[in-house]
Amino acid sequence: MKNGKLRVAVVGLRFGADFVPIWCKHPDVYAVDIVDVKASCLQKVLEDNHGINKAYLSLDEALKDDGIDAVHLVTPIPLHAKQTLQVLRSGKHCACTVPAACTLEELSEIVATQRDTGKNYMMMETAAYTFQMLHVEKMYKAGEIGRIQLLRGCHYQDMENWPSYWNGLPPMHYATHAIAPLLKLANARPTEVVCFGSGTMREELQKPYGNPFPAETALFKLENTAAVVELTRTLFETARVYCEGFGVYGSKTSFEWFFNDHSVFERFADEPDDGIVHWGRSCKMEKAESFPDTGDRLPPEIAGFTRTCGHLGSHPHLIHEFVRSILEGRPAAIDAVKAAQWTAAGICAHESAMKDGARIPIPSFE
Ligand SMILES: NC(=O)c1ccc[n+]([C@@H]2O[C@H](COP(=O)([O-])OP(=O)(O)OC[C@H]3O[C@@H](n4cnc5c(N)ncnc54)[C@H](O)[C@@H]3O)[C@@H](O)[C@H]2O)c1
16 A cells, blocks of 8 residues: 555456556556456557556456555356455455356455455445446335335346356356345345246256256345245246346335336326325326436546446446445445345355255355
8 A cells, every 4th residue: 555545456358458558547546456367468458548557467466466555356157156255365346347256165265364364355236336227226215115025136148159168057056236226225135035947058058067957036025025926037048138127115105127228117106195095005107207317426536437438337336335335444335245145146046946946045254
């Protein structure tokens, strides 16, 4: 750290490259290093001329540098747990893209290692900071949603021809985009799940993970909350336009966002003053045309990135929250325990699907 500012390394420069310009502009960051095993990926980011401090061809090499305070991992899924543990054990703070890990054992090790090292950890879940999510969260906190009666989430995406580690991945092993907004909104951990695998997939896709399902659909119970979460994921051989969406059904207002830009609020209509007892209450639907920008919650140097980054304004929020958690000496909003709970929800859901819908408890990691 220098003059209260951080030096950060971004590791994995395909999706990770999107975060580099934001890191470089953050007012609490004085230097940004980059790491990738491919020289061509380093070169491309260097050519973008953001003012990169140093470039490394391996994480091992970067971690030997005592000047680096924090590392942001944006590497392939099978590396997340191993590299997170490596970063924390090297005495550096660690942010990691989703999912936090692939097994419950890895998640427990991350939680224990974060506690032992005292370094900050944050899972960089974009779905927790979209325009839609932040707006609905604000409404909920202001009492406009009322009691949450039901939560629904989905993530439909076709992963044909993506890097090989995606081939045949159990859909619920990558469920954090779908479940994160719901758990964040309810501020509750998932306690148990029942899930069914759905559909069939060509044999070649079943081999890598022993997963026969192109789609999975689950119900989760939450702690201290009467509402249930209903969640669906598709990954292969299912013709559906890309969609990450969620619905919250409240006693006062409901919100549904399941068709890309199409989202609606629904509210009970005023009862007609006609002296007649009507069966059922009618609702009116209001299309949500746009959502307020969220840049005003960020330092001016990075506020504009909400409108230019991917994933609906979320990237600068993730960086800012991780940075401020370190500098303020507090856990990040999606700390190791929360990351483990959100990731474990999907891992346990797939276990349930493999056991034909058996009820599976989800560890608390607390
Ligand atoms: N919305 C989101 O939050 C979101 C969106 C896209 C991807 N992701 C996650 O981000 C991660 C990366 O996605 P991607 O599409 O860029 O993946 P990718 O596999 O296409 O690219 C990963 C990059 O990491 C580099 N790399 C591989 N092994 C490395 C190592 N040992 N050390 C350093 N660098 C290494 C590769 O050369 C490559 O540049 C994935 O885990 C994915 O789950 C999250």
